[in-house]
Amino acid sequence: MTTRGPSLRADARRNREAILDAASELFARRGESVQMDEIAERAGLGVGTLYRHFADKQALRAAIIGRRFEAMTSLARSAEQIEDPWTAFETLLYGYLESAQPDAAFRFALLGPQEPSWGEIDAEKTAFAAIVERVVQRAIDAGHLRTDFQASDFVLITRGAMANMTGREDWRRHLTLQLEGIRAADR
Amino acid sequence: MTTRGPSLRADARRNREAILDAASELFARRGESVQMDEIAERAGLGVGTLYRHFADKQALRAAIIGRRFEAMTSLARSAEQIEDPWTAFETLLYGYLESAQPDAAFRFALLGPQEPSWGEIDAEKTAFAAIVERVVQRAIDAGHLRTDFQASDFVLITRGAMANMTGREDWRRHLTLQLEGIRAADR
DNA sequence: CCATAACATGAACCTGAACTCCGGTTCCGG
């Protein structure tokens, strides 16, 4: 998926990038409602070209989401490098949410019912989850998180916060409240 | 809005109810994607009849959501009657969420971007909020909730829980965690 | 029981947005 190989003419590759960029931008800002013609125009291309690169709208959307997940994984990877377990955890959590905030398409993809055919994304998702697992475990071992905290709770927390990304910065308040319920009892 | 008056033929009133019931059922289960023809069929009526009673699909949706909000308000009213402040709070919280759980349309209406033209619903929403305000305040005064808890936090918590209503019962776990962050520190 | 206004019906209509298709254009190895 990533290194698609050499067999792609130079202009084709350039256009593919342009499409991805334009679509990212628009999907991020307006979510579901953007239409193919708009994306084409913003990319400075014809609609036909979009369909040369992606089977249908759904496939394009999936590619975008996949891209974002790759970014999330690399974010997680760098957070994992941080020495202090709690700082690592917080960095991951805030980094994840702050990346999600401006991307309505991504948030919606996670909050709405999951589509079928997102098989490829699931793989990336798993990679991300594995890193979260480790960061969480480290925070628990260091005595910063409740011992009964699960990696799956990370998902609950983040979904909760994302649900409150409506215009304002309410989600930060919500996250703070949630963190209180998550920390180890002794402080 | 509620007592629309006498000027409505008996069969018309009956049909209106049938439409509302059918639409509630379908919207609740399948959210946005139901189509007018389906609703008509399930109500045992023709599509034209739907349009006699509701200007368009959006209006029908709004009527349904409004109805649910009325139910929520009456739920809140009865929770408010409970003696013990904490029990009242918990009853309201769980009652609200358990009602929301089977109703995808309602949840989606709250989680998605709010449509315009839902002015009438906002009124009902305000009534609900007023009751929440009182129940929350009582729980704070009784020393069960953090003193810095806001009525608006009720919204954050419930949105968070609703975001985790995906098939399983994850939201209960999430709510438990959230409650830990919400309770008064002294326990 | 009638007259008639209110109501119901659903096939046809219309809209908008995804997708196709083929004539024209561009890249690239030789």
Place this chain on the structure above:
DNA sequence: CCGGAACCGGAGTTCAGGTTCATGTTATGG
């Protein structure tokens, strides 16, 4: 510099689903 394979453009096609309206049906007061 050339041939042709790969690629692009965007007007036109298709189709799903919301909405209308001419025709038929039913409730209700007198």
